Amino acid sequence: MSGSVLYDAPGPRARARNLVLSVVGGLLIVGLVALVAYRLYDKGQFDGAMWDIFNYAGIRENILDGLAATLKVFAMAAALSLVMAVVLCMGRLSDHKPVRWLATGFIELFRSVPLLITIFALWVGIVDAILPVEVNIEPMWALVFGLAIYNSCVQAEVLRAGINAVPTGQREAAYAIGMRKTQVTASILMPQAVRSMMPTIISQLVVTLKDTSLGYIILYPELLQTARLIASNTQVNGDYPYVPTVIVIGTLYIVLCLALSGLANWIERRGRRAKTGIAPTEAKVPEQTGALP
Amino acid sequence: MNVLLDNLDLFREGFVGTVSLTAGSAALAVVLGLIIAGFRVSPVPPLRLFGTVWVTLLRNTPLTLLFLVAFFVVPQVLFPGIDSYLLAVVALGMYTSSYIAEALRSGINTVPLGQAEAARSIGMTFTQTLRIVVLPQATRTALPPLSSFLIALTKNSAIAGAFNNVDLFNIQKVLSNEGYNILVIFIWITIGYLIVTFSISALFRTLERRLEVAR
Structure with a gap:
């Protein structure tokens, strides 16, 4: 600085x-x-007895289970959102108007709805209201699909920015040597877009990781809900150990997120050194306009 | 369509709740963000450290965790009987302030070096340089990210509704418990949020046009 x-x-x-x-x-x-x-x-929140609860195997297992649940949801949502992002991005850049409109509409709609609203709607059965079939969505899947839908919209915009950043000459050259549309996208545009946008993509994954905590609100027992359950079910000297659990769980979240943003920064620095290709983006959260430009 | 007409009062309450939550926490976030951005570029090491710690901690903490702290730790341990609207505004404002501080700081970094050097050479102090020369220019570059963070804030304010604040999400919860068609509720709630986010982006577009200078 x-x-x-x-x-x-x-x-x-x-x-x-x-x-x-x-x-x-x-x-x-x-x-x-x-x-x-x-x-x-x-208030006695720093008493030895308050912190002693973390010595119980049961509580440790609870925390580990919560951590596993958070990571599981994160992994599924991240994978699903990236796959959907590629599809949406292709749709948005499609040559066919109806496809383009559909993809744009989907992206603009779900980017501007608060993620919590989407997750909650999925949880209370919006699928039932749309489709004639009875589908019972468990909290975990509501969380995964909600996260995937919202984040895929953001990631699709990130990818689109990446593809637009590839110099036009590259696309023209690819067409000139006789490549098909699919080939141009798959072997010329996408690889460079992904490479240059990697820091931003990972920064958005950090957001996905943080947003898994919304599972708390639909009562899915991920890390934060686990913390609440531990704190409200354990009594030490007639008091609830909210502060110790919040400190422990908060540290876990911060370490996870810092590790992931560290990765984004590392990739950005490494990419800066490379002489070829387009420069990588800054490792920062993509701007969420959320309303039509 | 009856869902809206039957519960117009509820929807209005929720809409007003969302707007006032957004407005209150946006004001807090901008003020805090300015102070923290000032800290981060200041010549005083402890303040710089504080700014860095503030931004790093808050940006890597899930907002829901902050709400958990605000609604379970703060009232029970620190200040009993505090208003839930105030708690929500503080949690949202603190969270967003870290993003705004970063946007302002990168705005400060884009102001050409010569500007600050010229300000110093005519004898301005750090505060004067920042207030009169650098920040007004930094604000212009920081406006687009600022508007996107305020829109994100509007969307994040839904979490406050889950913690018993009356806002649009809270209304969605109430109405879906009463057994109304969730799809119809979803559409109306979405329109409510769209009104707020569209107004913010319109406001900022006007601001950008007003503050624009020919370079």
Whole structure:
């Protein structure tokens, strides 16, 4: 960060002022944290007994089960959303108007509906209301399909941006040597689009991972719901161990997400060094306009 | 179509709930985002560290977890009897502020170096440089991502409805419990959200046009 552009190299007075600000700011922050910590301590949330619950095999197994459920949903939703994204992206760039309209409509609709609304609608049986058949959707599948539908729309737009970033000469050259439409897309455009968009795609996968926590609301026992169950079913000295469980589960989430965004950043840095192909995008969450441009 | 007419009051309440949640937390998020962005580029190391920690932690935490903390930990442990609207606004505002701070920071980075150097050379301090020269220009580049984060905020506000705030999602829950056709409810709720998100993008398009400068 070239922060130094915004201010001069500090002279003696500025150094003194910065020191004072450092101390005051640092004290304020430490004080705030200490105040919260003290309130928590005062309520007995830092008692040894509160934290002792994580020594029970049952609770550890619960947490592991929750983690496994979260990862399972994430893996299925991620795979499904990427496959659907390729299809939607192809549809959106199709030469046939009806296909293009259908894909665009689908993308614009589900990108602008809150994910929670989609998941909830799937859970309470919107499929029954549309199709004449009786389908009973379990919370897990409602979560997976909801996540897949929403994220595929975002990823499809990311892929489309990637394909549009490939220089036109490449497509023209491919057609000129006699490649078919499918061949051009599959062997010229897609590989480069995926490669350049990889950091953004992975950043959106981080969002998918975070959004698996919406399973909490439809009562699917993933990590967050597990945390709530543990905290509300365990009593230590007549108090519920909300703070310890939130700290443990929150750390798990943050570590998972940081690992995934670390991967995105690594790929971005690695791609920067490469001399060939189009440059990779920045590893950041794609903008969700969610309303027609 | 009867679903809407029979429950017009509920829908209106939910719509107003969503709008006020969005407005309240958007205001908080923009103010916090500005402060945190200022922290992240400031010459004072502890503030810079605080800004970095704030952004990293909040961007990698699921919003639902923040809501869980806000609705189960904060009232029971820290401040009992706090209003649920306030809790939702704080959770949403804090979460979104981390994204807005990043958008502003990358906006600050796109302001040409010469601008800040010129400001410094005529003797402006860090705060003056930021306030008079850099931020007004950074705001222009930060507007499109800002609008997309506010739209994301509108959509995220549905989570507040799951925690007993009255908003559109809450109405969807209530009505589907009462056995109305879920497809019809879904359509009306979606239209409600579309109205809010369309207004935000229209507002920002106007803002962008107003703030546009010929370069």
